[in-house]
Amino acid sequence: MRGTELKSKCGYNWMRIGHADASFSAVAILAAATAVVCLGYWAYQEMQATEHRLAHFCVIYALAAVFYMNAGVWLHEQLHCLAYRGSIPSRQIRVSFERRFIVGLSGRYRVNGQIAYRVQKRALLAPLILCGVLALLGGLGSLVLPGWWLPVLLTLAVASLADMVHDIYMVLKMRPIGDRGRCWDRGSELHVVWKVEGRGDCCPRGAHPDERL
Secondary structure (H helix, E strand, O other), X not given: OEOEEEEEEOOEEEEEEOEOOHXXXXXXXXXXXXXXXXXXXXHHHHOOOOOOHHHHHHHHXXXXXXXXXXXXXXXXXXXXXXXXXXXXXXXXXXXXXXXXXOOEXXXXXXXXXXXXXXXXHHHHHOOHHHHXXXXXXXXXXXXXXXXXXXXXXXXXXXXXXXXXXXXXXXXXXXXXXXXXXXXXXXXXXXXXXXXXXOOOOOXXXXXXXXXXX
């Protein structure tokens, strides 16, 4: 599912938030692609001007891509799950990975039970830590490593941020609801439920509206 769906049932509003809609995704992808092209050009210019410069450039970026598609994807999902620690029992969190096109991983996590807004927001934005770490490693490494090191690591940071497009979209959609809402993270989509003002609670507390009917 893409975009959002809003319903009212049993005295509650229920918003179903899926992947980012086409317009949001297009802007994010265009911005990320522009940044990657600029960083790639910077990295290429920093390499020694030899007859094998293009080959070196392709090998370095291919290795960086394989690294992110494996270690980066794994860390991305682990950071999501780590953000629930102390708020959600570990037995309620499930994370799974599958191999994509042999060279990369695809990951997905799911949480059973309701989640407070602040906890869910923290979990969705947790992979920003990976973006910061990659940028920091790029800056520190540039002090002793070749000039191409920084733009390559910044490229990985941009890729990590682009990997959060759907997470950021979900946060933006649930933000107006804030602490009034309770969340159910289904992995590929997020359900946010909040009480309709002026209506009594006609259902058992703590249950998802779909589970009350």
